[in-house]
Amino acid sequence: MMAMWPKIVDWKELRFGVEIEFVGGNPESLELLPGWVISLDERQIDAEGMESGSELKPPPILWEEREQIQIMLNRLREQGATANWSCRLHVHIGLEPWGEDAVLPLIDAALEYQQTIQALLNTSEHRLLFCPPVTPDMRESYIKNPSDEAVLHEGRPQSHRCGINTAAWFDIGTVEIRYANGSVCDEEILRTIELCLRFVAAIGAGRKLSTDPLKMALELEAPIDGYPSDLPPPQWYQERCWLEESLIPILTPLAAELVPGGEIHHIVPVQDGIMVVIEKSGEHLFKFVLKPAAESWTVVRQVES
Incomplete structure (x- = not known):
């Protein structure tokens, strides 16, 4: 079979989606x-710690159809929607011109350029949980077993998918770039999409790029700034994260008993104890309120979703 990579493709001809x-x-x-x-x-999560908002996604579209994004963002803003520190912006780029042949080059590109893309997009530190790096071990695993499992992290569900997520190829035929902070600003979102499109097209063409953020942007002819801002979380959220990180090692064995095969998604204090939310692949979130006792934890109640 003839190899499909490298191949020069106009970045405007790549289909994309955005979350x-x-x-x-x-x-x-x-x-x-x-x-x-x-x-x-x-x-x-809103400023008071309550669940809020949602996630909006287009069908796969081309750059020339980007007006759809502007129309939908305008409708969001008219409703009073905003993006805060809890929001993210993920860009999916279709790999149709190259097929699976592009996956290994994208893994190699991630190993070389992931910190550059992260720096260009000014990823908030508290969001790195959601976009961990590709590792050399993943590359070796992929060569032995070309599958999504090879390029996914183990551990908390939020951090399974890398910042340059090639596992998306096996789900929907894309590579997902997860580093951008949240935004409902037309210009910021379109700049982010353009950078991702130009980057994937360059890797698809087999180009060598600089690892310096400014030089890379210039080489790609992509915007050098104007991406979504780094919005620091409030102190109460940081404290909740610190508490969560301290409790996860303690509660992981109990979580495995409550939901076999599940992983702790998050932990939050509630009025009658500590709510542990457990995710099992392909299933909804399981919520349990626990209370510490002298030698163990007691399950107070299970919360129905």
Whole structure:
């Protein structure tokens, strides 16, 4: 079979999607363009720590169709939706011109350039949990077993997918770039998409790029700035994360008993104890309220989703 990589493709001819997370607004009543999806189960966190907003996604589109994004963002903003520190922006780029032949070059590109892309997009430190790096071990695993499992992290569900996520090829035929901070600003989102499109097209063409962020942007003819801002989380959220990290090693064995094969997604204090939320692949979140006793933890109640 003839190799499909490298191949020069105009970045404007690549199909893409974008996951736009937001808080506020009224997602249940948002008027959608044809093919657009609002994920009402994908909630973010507002300033008071309450679940809020949603995630908005287009169908696969081309750069020349980007006006759809502007229309939907305008509708979001008219509802009062905003992006805060809890929101993310993920860009999916279709790999149709190269097929699976592009996956290993993208893994190699991630190993060389992931810190450069992260620096260009100014990824908030607290969001690195959601976009961990590709590792040399992943490359070796992929060569032995070309599959999504080879390029996924183990551990907390939030950190399974890398910042340059080639596992998305096996799900929907894309590479996903997960480093951008949240935004509902047209210009910031379009700049981010353009950078991702130009980067993937360059890797698809077999180009060698600089690891210096400014030089890379210039080589790609991509915007050098104007990407979504780094928004630091409030102190209460940082403290909650510190508490969570301290409790996860203690509660992991109990979580495995409560939901065999599950992994702790997050932990939050509630009025009658500590709520442990456990995710099992392909299933919904399981929520248990626990209370520490002298020698063990007691399950107070299970919370129905």
